[in-house]
Amino acid sequence: MSSIKISDRLKNVLRSATRVTVFTGAGMSAESGVPTFRGVDGIWKKFKPEELANFDAFMKNPDLVWEWYKHRKQIITDIKPNAGHYALAEMEALYRKFSIITQNIDNLHRRAGSKEIFELHGNIERNYCVGCGKFYENQEVTEQKRAPHCPACGGLIRPDVVWFGEMLPADEWNGGVEASEHCDLFFSIGTSAVVFPAASLPQIAKASGAYVVEINIEQTDFSARADEVLIGKAAEVLPVILKISKELISQK
Numbered sequence: 001m002s003s004i005k006i007s008d009r010l011k012n013v014l015r016s017a018t019r020v021t022v023f024t025g026a027g028m029s030a031e032s033g034v035p036t037f038r039g040v041d042g043i044w045k046k047f048k049p050e051e052l053a054n055f056d057a058f059m060k061n062p063d064l065v066w067e068w069y070k071h072r073k074q075i076i077t078d079i080k081p082n083a084g085h086y087a088l089a090e091m092e093a094l095y096r097k098f099s100i101i102t103q104n105i106d107n108l109h110r111r112a113g114s115k116e117i118f119e120l121h122g123n124i125e126r127n128y129c130v131g132c133g134k135f136y137e138n139q140e141v142t143e144q145k146r147a148p149h150c151p152a153c154g155g156l157i158r159p160d161v162v163w164f165g166e167m168l169p170a171d172e173w174n175g176g177v178e179a180s181e182h183c184d185l186f187f188s189i190g191t192s193a194v195v196f197p198a199a200s201l202p203q204i205a206k207a208s209g210a211y212v213v214e215i216n217i218e219q220t221d222f223s224a225r226a227d228e229v230l231i232g233k234a235a236e237v238l239p240v241i242l243k244i245s246k247e248l249i250s251q252k
């Protein structure tokens with residue numbers, strides 16, 4: 001933990017920032033046990049998700065897609081937020097405005113206690129009817145082995161996640177862009193930063209004048225454009241950042 005080097009520049013920003021925005025990807029949840037998408041044991045390798053995570057596949061074979069999501073929901077139910085999620089939830093109280101923009105659908109930021117969260121790719125704990133749009137919580141539908149039908153209109157119920165070829169939810173995206181444009185400090189954490197449009201947010205923050213810090217176990221396509229890159233696990237680096245922020249802010 002102590003080997004992580006935080007620059008004086010970052011300490012200054014942590015002390016003076018009023019608005020902090022955090023952008024997270026699958027690496028954020030790695031220590032919780034959620035497989036990343038492009039890692040060696042990524043979900044993608046096992047399940048060919050591009051064949052399953054799309055609307056046509058669902059309409060053609062709803063039971064198969066439903067079953068795959070049932071499996072993914074089970075993984076997520078069994079895991080817990082890690083020290084990184086909890087550190088971010090605590091940091092929210094230190095700054096006037098603190099926003100999380102996540103590409104993760106695992107709901108772990110909310111379960112850790114974070115309040116302002118923009119979920120760009122949806123949330124696997126919610127579902128909705130493709131016919132009438134009515135929302136259903138997991139406990140109302142996941143027990144069913146086959147894709148359930150909406151009691152209100154008879155339409156198929158699908159997970160509330162963004163599939164290949166679908167637009168990001170407009171409110172979440174607009175909120176994420178606003179939070180990226182108007183922050184003093186921006187963290188890009190545990191994301192390979194290759195999937196657009198989400199991956200444009202660190203670039204928007206940088207172009208808008210934020211100090212941009214990447215936290216990842218390795219360099220990414222974005223690293224060269226970050227102001228600072230902290231190589232390490234999110235669950236280890238973020239508690240260090242929280243500790244330093246608390247110390248600096250208490251001295252103000």
Ligand code: OAD
Nearest residue numbers: 025026027030036037038103190191192195216217233234
């Ligand atoms: P990826 O699997 O592409 O990238 C995960 C990143 O996390 C990599 O850069 C790893 O080096 C890093 N990483 C792994 N373990 C880490 C740790 N313990 N601490 C810090 N970093 C770690 O996942 P995403 O960038 O989230 O979209 O993928 C983005 C989107 O691609 C996903 O949201 C998904 C997929 O298509 C949809 O489902 C719509």
